[in-house]
């Protein structure tokens with residue numbers, strides 16, 4: 173007998189429960205990835221993610237080939253393609269990971285409806301994309317946790333499944349044809365500094381980072397120029413690295429750095445369980461606010477300057493330019509850029525989230541939209557009124573100005589701390605700088621924010 177394994181956000185062979193279950197149930201499997209145009213239409217298919225996806229699929233195919241199998245790729249509506257492949261292969265069952273978004277839930281429903289008339293079963297596996305499945309732990313009287321700290325406490329006590337080894341051998345029915353795999357080189361407008369995708373690269377990064385850098389993570393993760401974070405987010409987003417395995421391996425190391433890293437992985441699960449319970453939070457405010465964002469020509473010009481890294485606040489501009497160049501941004505940079513957009517420029521978080529999703533290689537509906545909401549004060553932050561001051565934050569997290577110097581070459585000759593407030597320079601020093609004045613003073617931005625919230 174035959175089973176189909178539908179890969180979605182779980183592009184790996186290690187620690188893959190649907191794959192393990194299919195191999196147990198059948199002699200032959202069809203490892204399938206469907207390129208669904210609905211994913212493109214929903215805005216998930218940005219160039220950086222398509223390029224990284226191409227790497228992930230190529231690596232998955234290589235890993236399967238080494239085990240005697242191969243990856244089957246089809247283009248079309250997921251339900252129709254899976255049904256066609258299942259019919260062709262004579263498969264009894266289709267195995268896949270449970271998703272968290274409205275899109276993923278809808279895809280599961282359609283798939284079930286497409287398979288049932290043929291008498292084929294869809295088996296959806298939990299805890300593949302997150303370590304703890306959404307809804308797996310809940311507070312009394314609610315279907316999800318709205319506050320991180322109690323979630324973290326419960327999540328920490330939750331037993332995780334033991335990570336699974338990669339299969340040794342995979343047999344794929346020869347009659348099932350595949351399209352050609354998408355090639356990274358065929359994707360246009362990819363950020364120059366985009367990393368290589370795939371399980372192999374992801375596992376290598378996890379191992380190297382845990383052994384060499386995890387110990388320093390607790391002290392250094394906020395150091396903007398230090399690059400002391402794992403940069404595993406794109407691998408986790410595509411499931412090239414398993415979150416469950418990452419948690420297990422970090423816990424096995426112990427120490428403050430590994431603990432802090434596990435806490436960040438818990439944030440990932442936290443946002444996924446919020447989105448699973450409130451799928452509309454991808455678009456709508458999680459907590460209602462009655463004040464109005466700025467609109468109109470002036471706001472549009474400010475938004476454009478923010479996108480291009482020309483706000484006049486060096487640390488914000490550095491972060492935005494890192495995003496454009498690498499398709500990735502340091503977490504502290506994301507916090508500062510998002511706080512500046514929503515609480516100083518007073519522009520709708522959805523505009524910022526949309527721009528991030530266009531460029532981020534780890535761009536993720538759960539993590540992106542809900543982090544944006546967290547910063548904007550419409551989400552799960554228990555202190556929605558806090559505003560990050562980009563000058564104080566820059567002095568603290570980029571004390572030497574190295575991050576700004578790296579990404580804003582116009583300011584390369586200005587030493588820290590002056591580099592964080594170039595508008596204070598005078599005379600020829602200021603005149604020599606080809607760098608804009610701030611779009612708005614921080615005091616005016618704060619007044620705007622407080623005034624608007626006063627009407628809340």
Ligand code: FAD
Nearest residue numbers: 401402403404405436437440503506534535536539540543
């Ligand atoms: P590390 O510090 O090494 O952390 C390890 C892992 O923990 C990360 O890879 C990530 O999977 C997870 N993680 C860390 N911080 C968070 C967090 N705040 N929320 C959820 N998971 C977290 N992360 C995404 O994966 N995709 C996004 O689209 C995304 N958009 C964001 C937008 C904004 C406005 C903000 C403030 C944060 C966003 N984050 C997003 C969270 C975080 O910034 C990134 O996960 C992190 O910077 C990735 O770098 P890293 O892998 O080196 O992280």
